[in-house]
Amino acid sequence: MSARLINSIRQLREAIAEARRAGRAIGLVPTMGALHEGHGRLIDLARAGSGCVVVSVFVNPAQFNQKEDYDRYPRPLAEDREFCSARGADLVFAPGISEMYPREQLTTVDVARVTERLCGQFRPGHFRAVTTVVAKLFNIVQPDRAYFGEKDAQQLAAIRRMTLDLDMPIEIVAAPTVREPDGLAMSSRNRHLSPEERRVAPALYRALQEAGRLIASGVSDPAKVRCAALAALEAHPKIRIEYLEIVDPDEMQPVDSINAAVRVAAAAWLGPTRLIDNVLCQSPAS
Amino acid sequence: MSARLINSIRQLREAIAEARRAGRAIGLVPTMGALHEGHGRLIDLARAGSGCVVVSVFVNPAQFNQKEDYDRYPRPLAEDREFCSARGADLVFAPGISEMYPREQLTTVDVARVTERLCGQFRPGHFRAVTTVVAKLFNIVQPDRAYFGEKDAQQLAAIRRMTLDLDMPIEIVAAPTVREPDGLAMSSRNRHLSPEERRVAPALYRALQEAGRLIASGVSDPAKVRCAALAALEAHPKIRIEYLEIVDPDEMQPVDSINAAVRVAAAAWLGPTRLIDNVLCQSPAS
Numbered sequence: 324m325s326a327r328l329i330n331s332i333r334q335l336r337e338a339i340a341e342a343r344r345a346g347r348a349i350g351l352v353p354t355m356g357a358l359h360e361g362h363g364r365l366i367d368l369a370r371a372g373s374g375c376v377v378v379s380v381f382v383n384p385a386q387f388n389q390k391e392d393y394d395r396y397p398r399p400l401a402e403d404r405e406f407c408s409a410r411g412a413d414l415v416f417a418p419g420i421s422e423m424y425p426r427e428q429l430t431t432v433d434v435a436r437v438t439e440r441l442c443g444q445f446r447p448g449h450f451r452a453v454t455t456v457v458a459k460l461f462n463i464v465q466p467d468r469a470y471f472g473e474k475d476a477q478q479l480a481a482i483r484r485m486t487l488d489l490d491m492p493i494e495i496v497a498a499p500t501v502r503e504p505d506g507l508a509m510s511s512r513n514r515h516l517s518p519e520e521r522r523v524a525p526a527l528y529r530a531l532q533e534a535g536r537l538i539a540s541g542v543s544d545p546a547k548v549r550c551a552a553l554a555a556l557e558a559h560p561k562i563r564i565e566y567l568e569i570v571d572p573d574e575m576q577p578v579d580s581i582n583a584a585v586r587v588a589a590a591a592w593l594g595p596t597r598l599i600d601n602v603l604c605q606s607p608a609s
Numbered sequence: 610m611s612a613r614l615i616n617s618i619r620q621l622r623e624a625i626a627e628a629r630r631a632g633r634a635i636g637l638v639p640t641m642g643a644l645h646e647g648h649g650r651l652i653d654l655a656r657a658g659s660g661c662v663v664v665s666v667f668v669n670p671a672q673f674n675q676k677e678d679y680d681r682y683p684r685p686l687a688e689d690r691e692f693c694s695a696r697g698a699d700l701v702f703a704p705g706i707s708e709m710y711p712r713e714q715l716t717t718v719d720v721a722r723v724t725e726r727l728c729g730q731f732r733p734g735h736f737r738a739v740t741t742v743v744a745k746l747f748n749i750v751q752p753d754r755a756y757f758g759e760k761d762a763q764q765l766a767a768i769r770r771m772t773l774d775l776d777m778p779i780e781i782v783a784a785p786t787v788r789e790p791d792g793l794a795m796s797s798r799n800r801h802l803s804p805e806e807r808r809v810a811p812a813l814y815r816a817l818q819e820a821g822r823l824i825a826s827g828v829s830d831p832a833k834v835r836c837a838a839l840a841a842l843e844a845h846p847k848i849r850i851e852y853l854e855i856v857d858p859d860e861m862q863p864v865d866s867i868n869a870a871v872r873v874a875a876a877a878w879l880g881p882t883r884l885i886d887n888v889l890c891q892s893p894a895s
Contacts, residue, residue, distance in 0.1 A: 336778070429723060430770060430771045459775055459776045462777045489716055
């Protein structure tokens with residue numbers, strides 16, 4: 324069956340109210356479209372856990388730091404809708420900008436500390452825009468569960484904390500990063516990579532894996548782990564590292580010593596394209 | 610019938626879910642307790658409009674600028690519960706601090722511009738704390754309607770804007786300020802006034818009324834109106850004006866010229882007690 328495409332908040336609320344009356348739990352998968360297998364797994368999870376699956380597709384201008392990145396962000400809505408239908412989603416909510424921002428957005432939701440480092444340091448205002456638009460989507464859909472990928476680990480941590488701190492009655496479900504056969508994390512931005520860039524891109528994940536191996540073997544000094552991971556990237560001068568940090572998985576703060584689970588997270592530029600990736604690493608001390 | 614006193618979020622949600630299943634709409638009256646007739650009218654409105662009336666009583670430490678003010682804020686919970694019962698409220702939600710803030714509150718909700726002037730200028734962080742705790746209460750109760758007094762006009766405007774901007778499916782209902790026979794706006798802080806302070810306190814409202822008369826008579830220069838209102842207060846040196854401004858009622862920004870409805874809002878100190886009041890004024894040009 325084809326997923327129903329809805330553009331207005333009012334119509335979406337009506338469709339959701341109907342599903343609720345029929346006793347169906349609501350699962351929300353918030354996306355910016357250009358759906359790939361990573362999103363597909365989120366929809367599968369939602370399908371398994373909720374009677375009514377809503378996929379939102381909204382390229383949120385407020386969370387882009389560069390107009391160019393926003394302008395060239397892919398928007399293949401017809402394909403996205405087909406993708407959602409094939410995965411069994413019930414509703415595709417694709418509002419226009421004036422539907423989401425009918426007036427100047429004076430209200431913002433901020434999550435301190437969690438959003439301070441990593442991407443937060445290099446993308447001022449990005450997470451504020453993400454948590455604000457997700458709060459809006461949560462209030463529009465009022466889902467029982469919402470699904471996010473671990474690839475955007477800092478986003479996931481910020482949304483988890485927002486949900487807890489603001490007492491939102493929503494279960495946040497995380498899904499593992501889905502990778503191409505060579506290890507590259509799936510991302511809507513991968514399609515911007517040139518063939519040469521695409522060839523070297525998996526080195527980012529291999530560097531994170533190297534960090535994971537050291538941590539698993541008992542190395543507890545984050546500086547050592549960091550150096551080894553960066554050294555693994557030196558062979559690829561096309562990859563310009565923006566950050567590579569070892570942080571605690573909840574508040575995303577750098578750790579002094581690795582004696583519990585940590586996330587090794589990195590951002591890198593390949594030409595004009597910015598990629599992020601991360602791995603959760605278990606320390607033998609934990 | 611006695612209103613049921615509930616301290617935990619979990620129990621409150623269960624009680625509300627039960628009311629919902631019975632088809633009752635939920636009305637929320639958020640308060641800091643020390644209830645007076647102003648709150649009483651809010652409860653009456655909620656009673657008339659909703660099948661299940663929840664009164665929250667929580668003295669939110671985050672929104673106080675002075676520890677002394679927080680410490681001496683009255684907390685007559687047994688009386689408050691009786692008051693709620695007499696007015697026909699169903700549930701009194703009186704959580705402890707650790708129930709509302711079980712972990713460090715990293716997430717905040719901000720409403721820009723609306724909260725910038727007036728009290729916002731003199732109470733840094735106050736409105737952020739108000740909108741954050743109200744967002745929490747809204748997510749805990751998920752009311753159909755929430756009731757606020759016009760006495761706290763800037764708070765009301767900020768909450769209205771937050772609700773719109775974040776797409777909260779909640780109707781904000783405002784109730785007129787309730788006054789003592791001599792015009793003093795009812796407030797939980799009035800009980801701190803000495804007999805002498807209490808005697809002169811109504812001069813604040815009289816000054817606002819004077820502003821209203823000038824505006825109704827067609828004076829459109831806000832500076833003139835302001836001067837006249839301040840002059841009316843000069844006879845009372847015990848009253849120290851913190852601000853007196855003429856603002857638009859939605860975004861609470863000073864107006865250049867009065868040609869639509871405006872709010873004349875003031876804050877004043879009487880000894881150690883800070884009082885606020887405001888009047889909505891119609892211009893003959895509107």
